[in-house]
Amino acid sequence: MPVDQTLHSDVTMSLSRLKQQFVNFLFEGKCCVCNDRLVSRSQIEVSEQISGGELQICDDCFYEITGNLVDRCHFCGAVLNFNNPFKDRCRSCRSWKLKIERVISIGNYHDSLRETIIEIKRDLNDVKAIQMGMVLGSLFDKFDLPDNMDWVVPVPSHWRRRLSRRGLHVADVVADGFCRVTQIPKSNRILKCNRYAGKQSMLRPAQRILNVRGVFAVNSRFPLRGLRVLLIDDVMKTGATIGECAQVLWQAGAAEVYVAVIARGMGIN
Numbered sequence: 001m002p003v004d005q006t007l008h009s010d011v012t013m014s015l016s017r018l019k020q021q022f023v024n025f026l027f028e029g030k031c032c033v034c035n036d037r038l039v040s041r042s043q044i045e046v047s048e049q050i051s052g053g054e055l056q057i058c059d060d061c062f063y064e065i066t067g068n069l070v071d072r073c074h075f076c077g078a079v080l081n082f083n084n085p086f087k088d089r090c091r092s093c094r095s096w097k098l099k100i101e102r103v104i105s106i107g108n109y110h111d112s113l114r115e116t117i118i119e120i121k122r123d124l125n126d127v128k129a130i131q132m133g134m135v136l137g138s139l140f141d142k143f144d145l146p147d148n149m150d151w152v153v154p155v156p157s158h159w160r161r162r163l164s165r166r167g168l169h170v171a172d173v174v175a176d177g178f179c180r181v182t183q184i185p186k187s188n189r190i191l192k193c194n195r196y197a198g199k200q201s202m203l204r205p206a207q208r209i210l211n212v213r214g215v216f217a218v219n220s221r222f223p224l225r226g227l228r229v230l231l232i233d234d235v236m237k238t239g240a241t242i243g244e245c246a247q248v249l250w251q252a253g254a255a256e257v258y259v260a261v262i263a264r265g266m267g268i269n
Helices: 003-026 045-049 057-068 111-124 126-142 159-164 170-182 205-211 242-250
Strands: 102-108 151-154 191-193 216-218 230-238 255-266
Touching: 003 045, 003 159, 057 102, 057 111, 102 111, 102 126, 111 126, 111 230, 126 170, 126 230, 151 170, 170 230, 191 242, 205 216, 205 242, 216 242, 230 242, 242 255
Parallel strands: 102 255, 151 230, 230 255
Antiparallel strands: 191 216
């Protein structure tokens, strides 16, 4: 790994540690999902897996939002509540032709997980965002994924969108929490946003693909040939944004692109 990239990764991890100390201070004794006070540290089953930071989540919320990790689509990460006759792909993604190996998620975009993500965006709550990243990171080893990822790359956001959220870049903060647990180096300079694109939420799938075409590009200073890259975002719905990011990473020489998201959205809304 080049010296400047290593230095940038070290600085990023140092900032992540400072942010985690702030998280621990604000969330001491409270669940990051339901905000109820934790009765004891023994309630946090996954906390022992986390080095230098504590994941604040109660057992009830943890099992509610993660569900059964076996009942997942192997490709798109959706939690399935129906029989999957397509083996490794479900009916939601069997026609996708994305340049990704696999998607993992905490759960589907509904109920308390959906409310938590809405709260993060509505209240600009980076504390909950980093905690959700830590939950995602705590699940990483439970999926059958390569353990030698080279880079974690948050899906970039245009400066106009960050300005409207007073500087909050949700994917970047989630990646901070994820990397705090997994110790995989993160870079938010590998992938950049070339232009502002309108919101995807009200567009049809075909329109979403056109809306993000040409939006992202790889920084030429970061050689990716032969490397494994893990993309991080908050929600993946139709796969248009993630697919465009993965496409440009693959064209830049990345050997494999994986995806980790807080929630897997099913459908347009």
